Amino acid sequence: MARIAVIFATTSGQTARVAQHVVDVLRRGAHSVDAIEVGDNASCPPLDGYDAAIVAGSVRMGKFQRRLVEVVRAQRDVLHRKRTAFLAVSLSAARKSEPAKREVKETVARFIRETRFRPDAILPVAGALFYTKYGFFLRLVMRLISRLAGGDTDISRDYEYTDWKALTHFARRFSASLGIARAQALSS
Ligand SMILES: Cc1cc2nc3c(=O)[nH]c(=O)nc-3n(C[C@H](O)[C@H](O)[C@H](O)COP(=O)(O)O)c2cc1C
Structure with a gap:
């Protein structure tokens, strides 16, 4: 069993639903999971005590929530010592066109550039x-x-537009990867 933080920011509520879905799947995998919403005051408890973290945010006008950028930037070094994933919720992720795919890449690249956070996995998630x-x-x-x-x-x-099955699949794979990381740590 791992301790996992699911840190999210939401503007209209869909990322909160996405985060809750991931929390539910991970808890079914017998992990201890805390959902941490980054509100207007941009505060987030220290993440040192967690084995893994999933960060989720949504795009408005090409940018993820400023408060999420601040929190991730502030705890980046702690995050880099854990298994991590970033869930990028947007409407462009719901579209198949080349410009939409480019937009998803660009908004995620901007988040990575601004935070210098290098998650182990990135999943674009179609919003609402x-x-x-x-x-x-x-x-x-x-x-x-x-x-x-x-x-x-x-x-x-x-x-x-959120693909709940794909999200379940992602959360299960993340959960399984924690077991593998733990086994590797024990055998080394
Ligand atoms: C004012 C506004 C601006 C938005 N800008 C973008 C955008 O630039 N790119 C995009 O892909 N989606 C954009 N969206 C769509 C949101 O990312 C989508 O609605 C998402 O589900 C919002 O998640 P939330 O409910 O957690 O805030 C925008 C939505 C709103 C309401």
């Missing part, structure tokens, strides 16, 4: 469009952006 929860102007802007990208435009409903 919460038309019914956005304010009037944001709803129209998001519909326009979605239309230009050939996406969904019915503003009377929400759209969730």
Whole structure:
């Protein structure tokens, strides 16, 4: 059993759901898991006591949450002593076009550049469009952006693109990799 921190920042709630899903899968793997939300005050408890950490954030206007960047940058050296993963939630991850793939790469590269965090694994995760929860102007802007990208435009409903099965698979592989790391440490 490993102690795992799932550190996340969310703006509209989808990354919180993604983080909770990962927490549930890891707990089923008998790990001890803490979900740590990085709120507006950009605080996060020390991560020294954990064996592994998963960081999750979402993209707005090409950037991950500033507060997540700050927390990861501050604890980068501690993170590098553990097995780690980064879950990058965005709408471009839901799209198959070359520009969308490029955008995913660029936003993740920017996060890596700003934090100098080198996670062992990176998973782009398709997020959600919460038309019914956005304010009037944001709803129209998001519909326009979605239309230009050939996406969904019915503003009377929400759209969730997250592939929960792929996320389960990722969390299981992460869980299994912890067992392997532990066995290697014991035999060396
Ligand atoms: C104002 C706004 C700006 C966004 N900008 C981007 C963007 O630049 N690139 C992208 O791929 N997705 C963008 N998105 C989509 C979000 O990444 C997506 O909705 C994600 O699920 C949000 O996660 P959260 O609910 O945890 O904040 C944007 C969404 C909003 C509301």
